[in-house]
Amino acid sequence: MSRKAYSFVRTFAAEPARDFCADRHYLLCASAGALRLEAQGRSWLLPPARAALIEAGRTIRVSIPRPATTASALFDTGFAPPPPAPLTVFDLSPLARALVAECGAWGEGVEPLTAYAETLFAALAAVTWRLAEQPSPAVVPVGRxxxxxxxxxxxxxxxxxxxxxxxxxxxxxxxxxxxxxxxxxxxxxxxxxxxxxxxxxxxxxxxxxxxxxxxxxxxxxxxxxxxxxxxxxxxxxxxxxxxxxxxxxx
The missing domain is CATH 1.10.10.60 (Homeodomain-like)
Structure with a gap:
C-alpha cells in the first residue's frame, strides 16, 4: 500500500499535447519553463512560481512547449478533500513554496509517513486548496x-x-x-x-x-x-x- 501523500521533482523535455489523468489529487508546481494545461474548454499557462491543482480522476491535456522542471505532490483521495475545481492554476505564496520544498523529502514509497511528514502534507493541502480559490487569469478558451x-x-x-x-x-x-x-x-x-x-x-x-x-x-x-x-x-x-x-x- 502506497503512502497517503508523496512528492517528487521531475524535468521534462518539450513534447506535444497528450492526455493525462491521475488517481490522486495532483499538485503540479512549475519551477522552470512553462507548461500548458487544457480542460473543460479552456487552456491555462503554468509558468514558474505557479501551481496547478488537478482533481483525481480528471483527464486533462498537457503540452510542454520548452523543457520544464516541476515539483509535484500527490494526495490520496482519503487524505485530502476534492479541490475547489477540476483544474485550477494559481500563484504560490511563500508559505506554499516552503511547504512544497519541505515535502520534497518524502517520495513515493510503501512505508507510512511519519507524523511530522503527514502534518506537512496536510498543511500543504490546506494552503494550496485555499489558494486555488483565487485562480490565475492566465487562461484562454479553446473552442468547441x-x-x-x-x-x-x-x-x-x-x-x-x-x-x-x-x-x-x-x-x-x-x-x-x-x-x-x-x-x-x-x-x-x-x-x-x-x-x-x-x-x-x-x-x-x-x-x-x-x-x-x-x-x-x-x-x-x-x-x-x-x-x-x-x-x-x-x-x-x-x-x-x-x-x-x-x-x-x-
Missing amino acids: TPELRRALRLTEERLECELSFEDLAREVGLAPRSLARRFSDETGMTWRAALRRMRLLRAIEELAAGDTPVTKIAFMVGYSSLSAFNAAFHELTGRTPTEYRASFRP
Whole structure:
C-alpha cells in the first residue's frame, strides 16, 4: 500500500499535447519553463512560481512547449478533500513554496509517513486548496467546434503579424459575422480580446524562458508600443512584465 501523500521533482523535455489523468489529487508546481494545461474548454499557462491543482480522476491535456522542471505532490483521495475545481492554476505564496520544498523529502514509497511528514502534507493541502480559490487569469478558451479551434490555432501561430479578422474567417470557411458569433458563443470573448490574451500568455512564456529584454518580447508577440504592452500586461496580471519575471525567482 502506497503512502497517503508523496512528492517528487521531475524535468521534462518539450513534447506535444497528450492526455493525462491521475488517481490522486495532483499538485503540479512549475519551477522552470512553462507548461500548458487544457480542460473543460479552456487552456491555462503554468509558468514558474505557479501551481496547478488537478482533481483525481480528471483527464486533462498537457503540452510542454520548452523543457520544464516541476515539483509535484500527490494526495490520496482519503487524505485530502476534492479541490475547489477540476483544474485550477494559481500563484504560490511563500508559505506554499516552503511547504512544497519541505515535502520534497518524502517520495513515493510503501512505508507510512511519519507524523511530522503527514502534518506537512496536510498543511500543504490546506494552503494550496485555499489558494486555488483565487485562480490565475492566465487562461484562454479553446473552442468547441473545429472552425473555432482552427481560428484560435491560426491566431496563435501569427501573433506577431497584422492578422485580419476577415482573412481569418475566410481561411476557416466562415463569414466574418458567423465567426464573430462563434467567438461570442463558445468563448465569451471577442476575437480581439482572445488575440490580446494569447499575446500576453506568449509573453509570459518568453519571460519564463530566459532573459530576453522586455522590449524585444513586446515586439515578438505583436505589440508595436512598449507602453501599450506594459499596460495590457499589468491589466491582466496586476504586475509589470519585469515584476512578473522577478516573481519566477524568489
